Amino acid sequence: MRAAVSSRFQREYDRGTSAWAENPAMPGKFLGNPSQSNRVTQYMVSLRRGKTRKGEEVVSAQAMDHEILERMIKYNLAFKDEPGAQGVSSISKKRKAGTPSLWAGYFLRCMLSLLYITAFLCLLRFDEALRIRWEDVRFETWKSDNGREHLRISTGILPFHLYPNYANPLLCPVRAWCYWYKLTREYLGSDAILTGYVFRRRAGNSVNFDGSIAMLPAQFLDCLRNNLCDIGVRPHAYGTHSFRRGGCQYLAVILRWTYRQICDWAGWSDNLDNPTTLFKYLLSFMDDNSLRREDYLNPLRPPTSKCPACGRSCHCA
CATH class of the missing domain: 1.10.443.20 (Centromere DNA-binding protein complex CBF3 subunit, domain 2)
Structure with missing residues (x-):
């Protein structure tokens, strides 16, 4: 709904995409797009947090493979x-x-x-x-x-x-x-x-x-x-x-970084008040599982890409 309102103000009323703010040269007159005001933005953030607390699952973008x-x-x-x-x-x-x-x-x-x-x-x-x-x-x-x-x-x-x-x-x-x-x-x-x-x-x-x-x-x-x-x-x-979600999965799955290393690299180590953030990047129903269920313990599973440093291609490397 907010996107539709923003588009209408932008296209039909020539309000652009800039934030809604008072014109300093003309007190009482406002410039920009009303749906981009600080109050509307704060409301949208609060709305998402409230829906999440009530149990609604947040659907994020698919990770970039x-x-x-x-x-x-x-x-x-x-x-x-x-x-x-x-x-x-x-x-x-x-x-x-x-x-x-x-x-x-x-x-x-x-x-x-x-x-x-x-x-x-x-x-x-x-x-x-x-x-x-x-x-x-x-x-x-x-x-x-x-x-x-x-x-x-x-x-x-x-x-x-x-x-x-x-x-x-x-x-x-x-x-x-x-x-x-x-x-x-x-x-x-x-x-x-x-x-x-x-x-x-x-x-x-x-x-x-x-x-x-x-x-x-x-x-x-x-x-x-x-x-x-x-x-x-x-x-x-x-x-x-x-890209952020895909990068997390690339470092964890392909380069086999530990979770601690990923948090240190991204600068999240100093603010771990919400430890589930990293796992939301790593796990989501939006992402495709690259491994078939019957292959998890299959000893004849095809090898992965060869490591350029050690030359190993096994899945335990």
């Missing part, structure tokens, strides 16, 4: 723009309808791939990921690792140290960050100093390279669902929280 994530990134990197379409393109709506993949060009797809990987591996909410600035990102040398470079991202919670993933280049965060840095410098000029937001607002089927304007959450969700359609995945079960 790492294989689906790899397919999207692979599709984006292999996408080829038409000549002269790397900037803000003027492709007609009729042509976009006939060619669905034209919803995004190569620049936008590369930026989205970086956003996916960062939110997935760092367990970030979409609003936290969209607020990352170039000033928060820098390369550091790990002295105890023979001078190996890694990436340090400060998000306001805890710094995240990301290393190259040579075993799986599609999920390599350092490779994705370096490539987007290179593309941005090529567009703005080799002598440009990158400042402002990393993930910038969508402009048509490309990116607005104005660093003072971050990508909108609604644009991110729209791009994500279009990207899922590109690879033939139904998008309606996925949302902006899918």
